[in-house]
Amino acid sequence: MDFRCKFPSSLRVAGLMSGTSADGIDVAIVDISARRRTVIAYDTVPYSATVRKAVLGLCDPARARVDDVCHYNFLIGRLFADALVRTCREHRISLGSIDLIGSHGQTIYHIPAGRKQGKDRIRSTLQIGEPSVIAELTGITTVADFRPRDIACGGQGAPLVPYSDYVLFGHAKYSRALQNIGGISNVTYLPAAGSIGQILAFDCGPGNMVIDALVSMITNGRKHFDAGGAMAYRGQVSQPLLEKFLRHPFFKRSPPKTTGREMFGVAYSKQFYEFGINMGFGANDIVATATALTAQTIADAYRRFLPKMPDQVILCGGGAKNRCLVNMLAERLPECRLMTTDDFGISSDAMEAVSFAILAWATIHGICNNVPSATGASRAAVLGKIIPGSGGKRFHGT
Amino acid sequence: MDFRCKFPSSLRVAGLMSGTSADGIDVAIVDISARRRTVIAYDTVPYSATVRKAVLGLCDPARARVDDVCHYNFLIGRLFADALVRTCREHRISLGSIDLIGSHGQTIYHIPAGRKQGKDRIRSTLQIGEPSVIAELTGITTVADFRPRDIACGGQGAPLVPYSDYVLFGHAKYSRALQNIGGISNVTYLPAAGSIGQILAFDCGPGNMVIDALVSMITNGRKHFDAGGAMAYRGQVSQPLLEKFLRHPFFKRSPPKTTGREMFGVAYSKQFYEFGINMGFGANDIVATATALTAQTIADAYRRFLPKMPDQVILCGGGAKNRCLVNMLAERLPECRLMTTDDFGISSDAMEAVSFAILAWATIHGICNNVPSATGASRAAVLGKIIPGSGGKRFHGT
Numbered sequence: 001m002d003f004r005c006k007f008p009s010s011l012r013v014a015g016l017m018s019g020t021s022a023d024g025i026d027v028a029i030v031d032i033s034a035r036r037r038t039v040i041a042y043d044t045v046p047y048s049a050t051v052r053k054a055v056l057g058l059c060d061p062a063r064a065r066v067d068d069v070c071h072y073n074f075l076i077g078r079l080f081a082d083a084l085v086r087t088c089r090e091h092r093i094s095l096g097s098i099d100l101i102g103s104h105g106q107t108i109y110h111i112p113a114g115r116k117q118g119k120d121r122i123r124s125t126l127q128i129g130e131p132s133v134i135a136e137l138t139g140i141t142t143v144a145d146f147r148p149r150d151i152a153c154g155g156q157g158a159p160l161v162p163y164s165d166y167v168l169f170g171h172a173k174y175s176r177a178l179q180n181i182g183g184i185s186n187v188t189y190l191p192a193a194g195s196i197g198q199i200l201a202f203d204c205g206p207g208n209m210v211i212d213a214l215v216s217m218i219t220n221g222r223k224h225f226d227a228g229g230a231m232a233y234r235g236q237v238s239q240p241l242l243e244k245f246l247r248h249p250f251f252k253r254s255p256p257k258t259t260g261r262e263m264f265g266v267a268y269s270k271q272f273y274e275f276g277i278n279m280g281f282g283a284n285d286i287v288a289t290a291t292a293l294t295a296q297t298i299a300d301a302y303r304r305f306l307p308k309m310p311d312q313v314i315l316c317g318g319g320a321k322n323r324c325l326v327n328m329l330a331e332r333l334p335e336c337r338l339m340t341t342d343d344f345g346i347s348s349d350a351m352e353a354v355s356f357a358i359l360a361w362a363t364i365h366g367i368c369n370n371v372p373s374a375t376g377a378s379r380a381a382v383l384g385k386i387i388p389g390s391g392g393k394r395f396h397g398t
Numbered sequence: 399m400d401f402r403c404k405f406p407s408s409l410r411v412a413g414l415m416s417g418t419s420a421d422g423i424d425v426a427i428v429d430i431s432a433r434r435r436t437v438i439a440y441d442t443v444p445y446s447a448t449v450r451k452a453v454l455g456l457c458d459p460a461r462a463r464v465d466d467v468c469h470y471n472f473l474i475g476r477l478f479a480d481a482l483v484r485t486c487r488e489h490r491i492s493l494g495s496i497d498l499i500g501s502h503g504q505t506i507y508h509i510p511a512g513r514k515q516g517k518d519r520i521r522s523t524l525q526i527g528e529p530s531v532i533a534e535l536t537g538i539t540t541v542a543d544f545r546p547r548d549i550a551c552g553g554q555g556a557p558l559v560p561y562s563d564y565v566l567f568g569h570a571k572y573s574r575a576l577q578n579i580g581g582i583s584n585v586t587y588l589p590a591a592g593s594i595g596q597i598l599a600f601d602c603g604p605g606n607m608v609i610d611a612l613v614s615m616i617t618n619g620r621k622h623f624d625a626g627g628a629m630a631y632r633g634q635v636s637q638p639l640l641e642k643f644l645r646h647p648f649f650k651r652s653p654p655k656t657t658g659r660e661m662f663g664v665a666y667s668k669q670f671y672e673f674g675i676n677m678g679f680g681a682n683d684i685v686a687t688a689t690a691l692t693a694q695t696i697a698d699a700y701r702r703f704l705p706k707m708p709d710q711v712i713l714c715g716g717g718a719k720n721r722c723l724v725n726m727l728a729e730r731l732p733e734c735r736l737m738t739t740d741d742f743g744i745s746s747d748a749m750e751a752v753s754f755a756i757l758a759w760a761t762i763h764g765i766c767n768n769v770p771s772a773t774g775a776s777r778a779a780v781l782g783k784i785i786p787g788s789g790g791k792r793f794h795g796t
Contacts, residue, residue, distance in 0.1 A: 122473050
């Protein structure tokens with residue numbers, strides 16, 4: 001029997017999300033109908049230092065115990081509910097006007113490659129932030145835990161964002177690339193008038209990760225990122241340094257592919273810095289070259305792996321605020337029109353939280369919301385677990 | 399907005415359950431409508447020795463790590479799905495005929511008293527057996543994770559069985575006591591024509607726990623229980639020994655109350671045995687007296703704590719098969735008619751799994767299914783998380 005819910009098409013949905021850096025809870029409130037999505041509020045509610053430390057500890061098998069997982073699952077659920085309540089209050093939105101919550105939770109472990117168990121290989125993922133607590137404290141029906149179902153379908157449980165990229169930005173006439181530049185840069189390619197099956201999504205390479213690490217090294221930790229691209233603007237790109245680091249095998253590997261801190265983390269950035277210094281370049285030149293590396297690897301990835309160059313490139317993530325990086329990207333993608341999600345009324349910081357609101361809307365309407373071509377799942381499925389809000393009929397009139 | 403599902407009233411529902419002893423997975427298949435519930439199959443699929451050992455290890459904070467919790471959550475989900483598939487095959491029931499699954503999962507941690515976090519006290523519980531995996535492997539909509547919502551409502555997350563006791567055995571004319579005699583004995587009292595708010599449910603004291611421990615001691619581990627009450631039948635109840643052990647303060651404490659192995663475990667049974675031997679009694683006399691202790695503490699609990707003596711006492715659990723125990727109980731409850739759940743077509747072993755089928759049916763119909771008077775919850779709520787089965791509309795005709 002097919003699962004079916006009775007929910008109207010137009011809903012006000014809150015998306016709740018905390019990323020692997022465990023800085024805090026992103027909250028987006030979105031009015032969603034079948035045809036329109038309007039972000040009406042966005043906020044980030046930081047974790048306290050104590051909670052952040054505990055959450056990062058939970059991710060470490062050597063330290064994280066079952067009693068802590070049990071406890072923090074309920075605590076984080078409460079903090080997610082509190083973050084929504086606080087965002088509503090600050091933006092003068094009535095909590096009662098929200099029809100649905102989509103919560104990603106907090107990932108504390110992820111074994112997408114699987115662990116052997118007898119003859120089988122079991123793949124798994126673990127998010128905390130108990131959604132029963134969110135539903136009870138807010139009284140709002142909550143959809144949560146999206147990744148496990150994609151894993152159960154044979155996927156990696158990630159990325160989940162391409163679905164909402166498609167919903168928000170899929171266009172009948174223009175082919176588009178949603179280019180997120182966070183620590184890592186990743187793209188969702190949406191062909192004009194394309195179907196979900198035609199979406200391509202993969203990691204391009206380092207986004208801000210190398211730039212941030214270099215700025216931190218050069219300023220002895222006084223700065224953590226190149227605000228607006230100021231340092232890069234003052235430097236000169238070194239072609240030999242750039243070409244040397246463009247030789248990393250990841251860039252030529254065909255998608256689907258993902259990368260992270262283990263490949264482009266501190267060790268890689270130190271190597272970049274030392275080569276730059278030994279070649280005789282100044283600090284700003286090295287930052288400029290790292291910025292060019294991000295721009296060049298994105299442009300190269302498009303030329304290598306996209307079926308055609310996108311008409312429009314829509315930027316989001318912190319890198320969209322680095323004007324030098326954006327200019328370098330524009331130079332390398334002359335055939336594309338560069339925009340940001342802000343041009344469409346969605347703050348580039350809010351994109352992930354918005355995406356969990358959109359995923360929840362699809363789940364409650366019984367619409368498949370994974371992107372098998374992005375996650376590797378063997379089939380399209382309705383992701384998530386639905387936790388009823390405050391209602392409930394009483395048994396036999398009691 | 400109230401959560402509402404479109405599900406017909408008559409459904410075939412599978413209940414899946416594994417208890418704290420982690421012996422294996424109980425599977426019950428029940429045809430449920432608003433007025434009738436018919437158990438059409440019941441089975442237990444044991445865990446392998448390896449899995450049982452791993453699950454018991456997961457419950458131990460000193461040994462259980464977050465990566466193991468992540469891994470075994472998915473593995474146990476798969477084993478739950480496999481257990482249902484196997485039960486269907488053995489009973490020649492088509493998997494496709496099952497409309498809904500209710501899964502309790504496997505409890506690995508439970509902090510109902512709460513743990514301090516700043517000024518707050520956070521109460522929590524943790525079950526594994528990833529329901530997204532169950533829904534994906536069977537294609538059947540699955541309701542799971544019932545306990546967290548009751549905890550979120552201020553309850554203990556247990557007992558959950560009184561709801562189905564009420565649904566199955568509530569009667570317009572007869573007041574009834576559902577008397578489960580497992581390791582611990584616990585009762586659900588259902589007044590005639592009573593409402594859910596009038597249910598009383600609490601632990602009476604040791605069920606088979608002391609009898610089993612004594613038999614194990616006396617036979618040097620060759621036997622683990624007194625089959626049919628054979629040893630007790632051959633012995634004589636010692637009134638002084640019985641009276642000495644009836645003095646335990648638990649028996650006089652007012653409900654709500656729960657107990658377990660920490661109170662009536664091996665230490666208590668050893669003391670019982672040594673007192674018996676020192677008083678000069680034989681092995682069978684000691685077993686007979688322990689059997690009388692179970693019967694007497696149940697009868698005493700009724701007289702002390704029930705608003706009136708029940709018209710009918712319906713037995714389930716392993717103790718219902720101990721004929722000597724049942725006779726002793728009958729002697730002490732002359733005003734009650736003694737029956738077993740088997741008299742109503744439900745194997746006394748199947749009761750718990752059946753109960754999770756009934757809980758799932760209520761959840762999918764938006765009916766509150768906790769019993770606040772039993773769990774201590776501050777309100778009635780719809781328990782559980784709903785995971786859609788194999789269906790799902792495709793987005794935009796792709």
